[in-house]
Amino acid sequence: MIPVAVPGAHGLPGVLLVLEGIDRSGRSTHAGRLEAHLRLAGYGVARTSLTTSLLAAEAIGRAKRDGPADATEMALLYAADLAERMEQLVLPALRAGLVVIADRYCWTPMARAVVRAVDPEWLDAVFAFVPPPDAVLFLDVDAETSLTRRDREPDPYEAGLDLGLSTDVRESYRLFQARLAACFDRYAVIAGFTRVVAADASDTVQRRVVRAAEAVLAARLD
Amino acid sequence: MPATRPPLPNGLLIAAEGLDGSGKSAGLDALGRWLERKGRRTHLVTWEPSRLVARAAVAPRGRQVLTPRVAALLAAAEAADRIARDVRPHLARGDIVLADRYAWTGVARDIARGLDPAWAAAVYRFAPRPDLVIFHRQVPAMALARALASRPESVAAATVAGAYGEFLDGLMAAFEWLLAEGWAGPWPVDVLVLDPRSGPDARTIAVREAVRPLLGDPADRRSA
Numbered sequence: 001m002i003p004v005a006v007p008g009a010h011g012l013p014g015v016l017l018v019l020e021g022i023d024r025s026g027r028s029t030h031a032g033r034l035e036a037h038l039r040l041a042g043y044g045v046a047r048t049s050l051t052t053s054l055l056a057a058e059a060i061g062r063a064k065r066d067g068p069a070d071a072t073e074m075a076l077l078y079a080a081d082l083a084e085r086m087e088q089l090v091l092p093a094l095r096a097g098l099v100v101i102a103d104r105y106c107w108t109p110m111a112r113a114v115v116r117a118v119d120p121e122w123l124d125a126v127f128a129f130v131p132p133p134d135a136v137l138f139l140d141v142d143a144e145t146s147l148t149r150r151d152r153e154p155d156p157y158e159a160g161l162d163l164g165l166s167t168d169v170r171e172s173y174r175l176f177q178a179r180l181a182a183c184f185d186r187y188a189v190i191a192g193f194t195r196v197v198a199a200d201a202s203d204t205v206q207r208r209v210v211r212a213a214e215a216v217l218a219a220r221l222d
Numbered sequence: 223m224p225a226t227r228p229p230l231p232n233g234l235l236i237a238a239e240g241l242d243g244s245g246k247s248a249g250l251d252a253l254g255r256w257l258e259r260k261g262r263r264t265h266l267v268t269w270e271p272s273r274l275v276a277r278a279a280v281a282p283r284g285r286q287v288l289t290p291r292v293a294a295l296l297a298a299a300e301a302a303d304r305i306a307r308d309v310r311p312h313l314a315r316g317d318i319v320l321a322d323r324y325a326w327t328g329v330a331r332d333i334a335r336g337l338d339p340a341w342a343a344a345v346y347r348f349a350p351r352p353d354l355v356i357f358h359r360q361v362p363a364m365a366l367a368r369a370l371a372s373r374p375e376s377v378a379a380a381t382v383a384g385a386y387g388e389f390l391d392g393l394m395a396a397f398e399w400l401l402a403e404g405w406a407g408p409w410p411v412d413v414l415v416l417d418p419r420s421g422p423d424a425r426t427i428a429v430r431e432a433v434r435p436l437l438g439d440p441a442d443r444r445s446a
Contacts, residue, residue: 054287055278055296070306072348073299080295084287118348125344129291 002106002124003132005192007219010131014094015220017213018105020187021139022180023158024146025198030139030209031103037210038099043217046093048085049103056081064155068162071116078109079126086130094131099217106130107191111183115176116163135216137209138188139198143177227261229316234436235309235350237324239397240358241390243368244418245425249356250320253429257318262437265312267304269323272297290335294328298345301328305349313350325349325408326357326400334392339399339406346408353436355413356429357401362390364418 003009010016017034019027031047038045051057060077063069082105093100106127114120147170156162159169160176188195194212198205236253238246254264274296278284312319325346332342366387400407401415414432416425 055274055284055292056299059274059296059299070302073302073306076295076299076302076345080292080299083289083291083295087289087292088287122344122347125341125347126295128341128344 002110002127002187002191003130004190005133005136005194007134007216010094010133012091012094012131013097015099015217016090016094016102016131016133017099017216018102018133018136019139019209020104020107020136020184020193021198022141022143022146022177022184023154024149025139025141026202026205027139028103029202030137030198030206031101033206034209034213035101037206038101038213038217044096044098045101046089046098047101047103048089050078050108051081053081053084053088055084064157067157071113071118075109075113075118075123075126078112079106082106082109082127082130091131102133105133105136107136107184107187111180111187114183115160115179134220135212136191136193137212138184138193138195139205139209140184140195141181141199143174143181145199146177147174229263230318230438231316233313233316234318235313235321235352236318236354236356236433236436237321237326237352238356238358239323239326239330241360241362241365241393241397243365243372244358244360245416245422246356246358247322248422249358249416249425249429250322252426253433254320256430257433260437260439262318263316264318264320265308267308267319267321269301269321269327270304272300274300290332290337293335294332294337294342294345297328297331298348301325301346302348309350321352324352324355326355326397329400329408330393330396333396333399334389339396343400343407349408351409352411354432355411356432357397357413357415358418359415360394360418362387362394365390365394 005018019031021027028049031049035045035047051060056077060074060081063074063077090100090102110123110127113123153169154173156169159173161169161172163172163176165175166172187193196205196208196212238250240246250266254266257264272293275288275293278288278296309319309321329342329346332345333339369386401413404410404413414428416428
């Protein structure tokens, strides 16, 4: 089964906060700003992002460049990337009592695979090794907003061009991101996401992110 | 030469599994020749060790982060790529794909490295289910002796041989688990078990008897 966000369910002293959302929902921006905010507030913080592992990241980059890659292969490479970062960074930091901010977790690779017709039950089984986070802050924007936030052409993988939804890269991006958004909406219910309305100005969204994070920290650490 | 028969609607996948030196390759070779004589188109796929894992294992930093789970997922990703390129297209053409090791090997290696058997098996559920698994049972000591004879410089050092022998014991136990708990593997599958003490002729006959009903030949169906 996929992990469900429940404060303290991983059983370790630290706190694991995950940011999820479609492309251009502001995940990386808000992960960085949340890290800075929590450090100023005196917390020990570690941050990790998708495809920053030593072993799998290179293979993911190569598969995307050589694309279109097999969706099952990509899901397994993302799982390897996540496994390495769990073992090398997330679990040691949680054991040490740090706040860990994860810029995307298992749900982004799972959603990307599901929209490419990979069996959802198989994905649940493969990603079952990840510890349940204390909270998933779901940055909720629609595909249209995501598209208007792009200043240059989306890359073929982010646009889901391999799915043949449209030959126009921007239209393909909009359709593909809408499918991802529908997938995240389902995960939000199943896995207990905390929804953060994220279509507004960055400062407004950041205040919401900080408020949601502080509520979890208060529940866990007080 | 017999005339080429029409391809099978969904192809056939026959996998040989077992330890080193258990006769898998020779057995598949003989089966392939027999099928070709019957006018069937065959395609041989070998289950190569993962290049990503091998490269990581020799790099100082790679070795530090190469845990059993990371190795399992990297190897499975490469297997998925191989299956997408080299197995599925041939099955779609109606070929008989002969796999020299297949998903059981991947699962058994991961279990022997200490991962949860149920998880290790679930990872390989993406692989097309074989129509038949030919399992070559082998005594681990024999497999070790074969490995020592064929790769003396790398395996012969006593310490390495000891560790390798332990790994082979783990592999064999994992194969036996897959065999006994058919429902717990990646998929339920029909298995022909070949005994290490049986002679080559007896093995050939047993394999042909198991494969014949899968070929869909009217004459064979009558005799089956």
